[in-house]
Amino acid sequence: MAKKSETTSQNEKKKIRKKGGNEVAFRPQSIVEARYNLDRRQNDIMDIAFGMIDDQVDKKEYSIRVADVKEYYNIEDKSHAYRFLKQAVESLEGKGFKLKKDEDTSIFYPWFSKITYVRAKNEENSHIDFKMDDDLKRMIVESRRGAYYSIRYAINLSNKYAKRLYYLFQDRKNWNLKNPDLETGVFTIAIEELLRMLDCPKSYKYTDFKRYVIKPSMEQINGSTDIYFEYEENRGKLKSGQKGVLSLTFHVTQLNPNSKVVADAAFYEITSQHVEIRKRGYQDAEVRDILSMAKRYNRDDQFIQEALEIVDHSKCESKVGLACYFMKNGYNPLSAGRQLEKETPLKTAEHASSYHNFHQRNYDYDELEKNLLNQGISKETKQTDMIEEEKTTEKREISFEELQSMMAGNPQLQQEIASLLEKMNGTGKK
DNA sequence: AGCAACCTCTTTGTGCCATC
DNA sequence: GATGGCACAAAGAGGTTGCT
Numbered sequence: 512m513a514k515k516s517e518t519t520s521q522n523e524k525k526k527i528r529k530k531g532g533n534e535v536a537f538r539p540q541s542i543v544e545a546r547y548n549l550d551r552r553q554n555d556i557m558d559i560a561f562g563m564i565d566d567q568v569d570k571k572e573y574s575i576r577v578a579d580v581k582e583y584y585n586i587e588d589k590s591h592a593y594r595f596l597k598q599a600v601e602s603l604e605g606k607g608f609k610l611k612k613d614e615d616t617s618i619f620y621p622w623f624s625k626i627t628y629v630r631a632k633n634e635e636n637s638h639i640d641f642k643m644d645d646d647l648k649r650m651i652v653e654s655r656r657g658a659y660y661s662i663r664y665a666i667n668l669s670n671k672y673a674k675r676l677y678y679l680f681q682d683r684k685n686w687n688l689k690n691p692d693l694e695t696g697v698f699t700i701a702i703e704e705l706l707r708m709l710d711c712p713k714s715y716k717y718t719d720f721k722r723y724v725i726k727p728s729m730e731q732i733n734g735s736t737d738i739y740f741e742y743e744e745n746r747g748k749l750k751s752g753q754k755g756v757l758s759l760t761f762h763v764t765q766l767n768p769n770s771k772v773v774a775d776a777a778f779y780e781i782t783s784q785h786v787e788i789r790k791r792g793y794q795d796a797e798v799r800d801i802l803s804m805a806k807r808y809n810r811d812d813q814f815i816q817e818a819l820e821i822v823d824h825s826k827c828e829s830k831v832g833l834a835c836y837f838m839k840n841g842y843n844p845l846s847a848g849r850q851l852e853k854e855t856p857l858k859t860a861e862h863a864s865s866y867h868n869f870h871q872r873n874y875d876y877d878e879l880e881k882n883l884l885n886q887g888i889s890k891e892t893k894q895t896d897m898i899e900e901e902k903t904t905e906k907r908e909i910s911f912e913e914l915q916s917m918m919a920g921n922p923q924l925q926q927e928i929a930s931l932l933e934k935m936n937g938t939g940k941k
Numbered sequence: 942a943g944c945a946a947c948c949t950c951t952t953t954g955t956g957c958c959a960t961c
Numbered sequence: 962g963a964t965g966g967c968a969c970a971a972a973g974a975g976g977t978t979g980c981t
Contacts, residue, residue, distance in 0.1 A: 671945080712946060718972045723945075753955055753970055946979080953972070961964080 553606075556599045557622070560641065564648050572625075575600075577637045593637040597628055600639050620647045673728040675709045680738050684763045696763040699745065701783040702756060717756050725759075739764045747783075757783050784812060791819055797831045804838035 556575075563573045577593050600623075607621035625642040643651075684696040700708070702717055711720060725742065733739050740763045749755040788798045805815050818837040822830050 714947065716971075718974085719946090722973085749971080755954095755971055942981105944980090946977100948975105948977075950975085951973080953970105955970085956968090958967085959965090961962105 553599060553603055556596075556603060560622075560643070561651055564643065564651050568648055568652055572640050572642050574638045574640045576635075578635050593630065593634050596637075596639060600626060600628075600641075620644055622647075670727040670731055672709055672711070672724040673731040676724070676728045676740075677732055677736060677738065679708065680732070680740055680761070680763045683761075684738065684765050697760065698763075699758050699760040701758040701786050703783060703786045705759065737766050739766055784815070788815070788819065791823060793831065800831060801834045801838060804835045808838055810838055 559575055560573065563570075563575075567573075575596065577596060603622050604626065605621065607619055610618045610620065622643070623641045624644050625640075627640040629638050629640065631637045680696070683698055686696045686698045702720065705711075705724075706715055706720060709724060711724065715723070729740070740761055742759045742761050744756045745758045745760060746754055747757040749757065785798050785802060788801060793801070801815070801819075804810075810818075815838070819834055822834045822837065825833060
C-alpha cells in the first residue's frame with residue numbers, strides 16, 4: 512500500500528518534470544532540445560525525417576521506405592525492418608513539443624500531423640508516409656542551419672547523453688568566430704545550463720554529469736563519429752561559496768569537413784552569470800544584450816547584479832533598456848540623472864567607464880542624505896500604507912530597497928547610510 | 942540484460958575561526 | 962602572518978533499484 516502511493520507520487524514527479532522539460536524557449540535551438548525528450552529509436556526516426564525535410568522543404572508529404580531503414584540499421588530481416596520502423600513511428604504518435612512564445616502564449620507542435628502506414632506484399636516496398644506542419648518544417652531547417660551530418664553517426668551512439676551532446680556539437684561545431692579560419696568550434700557552457708540543455712535529472716551533480724554524460728560521450732563520440740571533442744573544466748566559486756566546476760569549455764573538431772559552414776550566430780558563452788541573470792526573468796537574447804553592454808563598460812559581476820536588482824524594483828517599461836542604460840552610465844540614479852541633464856550621453860559614458868572599481872564609486876552623499884531624509888519624513892507622515900505610497904510617487908527618487916541593494920557589498924556606503932539612519936531614527940521616532 | 946537514476950559512504954578541498 | 966582544528970560542500974565511487 513505504502514509502496515503503491517510512493518510509486519504514484521514518483522510517477523507524478525516524473526510527469527511534472529517531463530512537462531517542464533518539454534516546454535522550451537522559442538529559438539532555433541528549441542528543436543534540438545525538444546528532441547532530448549525522445550528515446551534512441553524515436554530520435555533515429557526524427558533523424559531520417561529531418562534529413563528528408565532538409566532535402567525537400569516544400570514537399571507536402573514524405574515517405575520513409577523500409578529499404579532506407581534497412582540501410583541505416585543494417586537489418587537483415589526485411590519483415591523485421593518494417594515492424595521495427597512501424598513500432599518506432601507509432602511511439603511518436605501524438606507526441607510533440609511545446610514552445611513558449613511569451614508569458615501568455617504557448618504553442619504545441621505535434622511531430623507529425625498525419626501518419627500513413629502502408630504495408631506492401633514485398634516487405635521492402637512497405638513505407639510510412641508522414642506530413643508535418645509548415646512552421647515546424649521551417650524551424651527544423653533553421654535549427655540544423657545547414658549542418659548536414661550523417662544519420663549513420665547519430666545512430667551509432669547508444670548512450671542517450673552521447674546522442675544529445677552529438678546534436679549539440681553538430682549545432683555548434685562552427686561557433687568560433689574568434690578564430691573563423693579554424694575548423695574547431697570553441698564554446699563555454701555553464702554546468703547548470705548543460706544539465707538543463709541535456710535534460711539531465713535534477714539530482715545530477717557535476718560528478719554525476721561527468722561520469723554519466725561526459726565520460727561515455729567521449730568514448731562514443733570520439734572515435735565512432737565525424738566529430739572529435741575535448742573539454743576543460745572552468746573552476747570558480749559556486750553558489751555555496753565553495754570552489755567547484757562552474758562551466759565547461761568544449762573544443763569540437765569536425766573530422767571530415769565536407770562543407771565548411773560559417774556560423775551565423777555570434778560567438779557567445781552561456782556562463783553561470785548568464786544563467787543567474789536569466790533567473791530574473793530575462794530572455795536569452797536580453798541577457799546577451801545586457802552582458803555585452805556590461806562587458807563593454809567593464810562592469811564586474813557585483814555591479815551587474817546590483818544594477819539588475821534596482822531594475823527589478825523599478826517600474827520602468829523596458830527593463831532591458833534600463834539595465835543596458837545602467838551598464839553604460841552607472842546605476843546611481845542620482846548622479847546619472849544629473850549628469851544626463853548637463854552632459855552629452857557620450858560624455859557620461861566615458862565618465863561611467865572610468866569607474867573601474869565598484870567600491871570606489873563616487874556617491875553623492877549630500878544628495879543621498881537629502882533624498883533619504885525626505886523619504887523618511889514622508890514615511891513618517893503617511894505610514895498607513897507604505898507600498899501604496901511608493902506606487903504613487905512618480906518622481907524617480909531612491910527607494911529603501913534600492914538603497915539596500917546599493918549598500919550591499921559597499922562598506923563605505925553602508926557606514927554612511929547607517930549613520931544617516933541613526934540620525935533619522937533619532938529625530939523621527941518620538 | 943542493459944541502461945539510467947538514485948542512494949550512500951568516503952575522500953578531498955575550502956572557508957572560517959581561534960590561537961600562538 | 963602562520964598554524965591547526967572544525968564544519969561543510971564538492972567530488973569520487975560503489976552498490977541498488979527501476980524501467981524498457
